[in-house]
Amino acid sequence: MSKFLLDFEVRDYECDLQGIVNNAVYQNYYEHARHQHLRSVGLDFAQLHQQNIDPVVYRIEIDFRKPLKSGNTFLVETDIVRDGNLKFIFNQEIKSNGILINKAKVTVVFTNKGKPIPAPADILEALGL
Numbered sequence: 001m002s003k004f005l006l007d008f009e010v011r012d013y014e015c016d017l018q019g020i021v022n023n024a025v026y027q028n029y030y031e032h033a034r035h036q037h038l039r040s041v042g043l044d045f046a047q048l049h050q051q052n053i054d055p056v057v058y059r060i061e062i063d064f065r066k067p068l069k070s071g072n073t074f075l076v077e078t079d080i081v082r083d084g085n086l087k088f089i090f091n092q093e094i095k096s097n098g099i100l101i102n103k104a105k106v107t108v109v110f111t112n113k114g115k116p117i118p119a120p121a122d123i124l125e126a127l128g129l
Contacts, residue, residue: 003077003078003079004033004036004037004040004077004078004079005075005076005077005078006032006033006036006037006075006076006078007073007074007075008029008073008074008075008076009071009072009073009074010068010069010070010071010072010073010074011070012070014070015069015070019069019070020067020068020069021067021068021069023062023064026062026064026094026102026104027060027062029076029094030060030062030076030090030092030094030104030106032076033076033078033092034078034090034092034106034108037078037080037090038055041126041127041128042126043123043126043127048123052112052113053110053111053112053117053120053123054110054111054112055088055108055109055110055111056108056109056110056111057106057107057108058087058107058108058109059105059106059107060104060105060106060107061104061105061106062102062103062104063102063103063104064101064102065100065101065102065103066096066099066100066101066102067101068094068096068101072096073096074094074095074096074101075094075095075096076092076093076094077092077093077094077095078090078091078092079091079092080127080129081129082129083107085118086109086110086116086117086118087107087108087109088107088108088109088110088119088127088129089105089106089107089108090104090105090106090107090108091103091104091105092104092105092106110123
């Protein structure tokens, strides 16, 4: 599967007293990009939930390099790889004007009624995995 790209712009209210994007806000950026990535391959969260299948975050690691400020435009790049039978890794990066701002490794598992399950074949096919 090829990388998924999504453009953003920093909004004033996402910044803290120091005038930079608050560290917690980056998780919102990454989550929105992951959701859009899944939607782009035909996977719908509401539809999956109706089937008792929910992708849930197991772990998030973010390495911060440079800050973003209000009005900055940036790109979130997302790639998905499989890690064993249950885990999927979303490797994500935020770049502004070609400069790496931070990068994240987000581990996701699919669950059925709260219990981890192997991803169904149609999900694997949609993800190209």
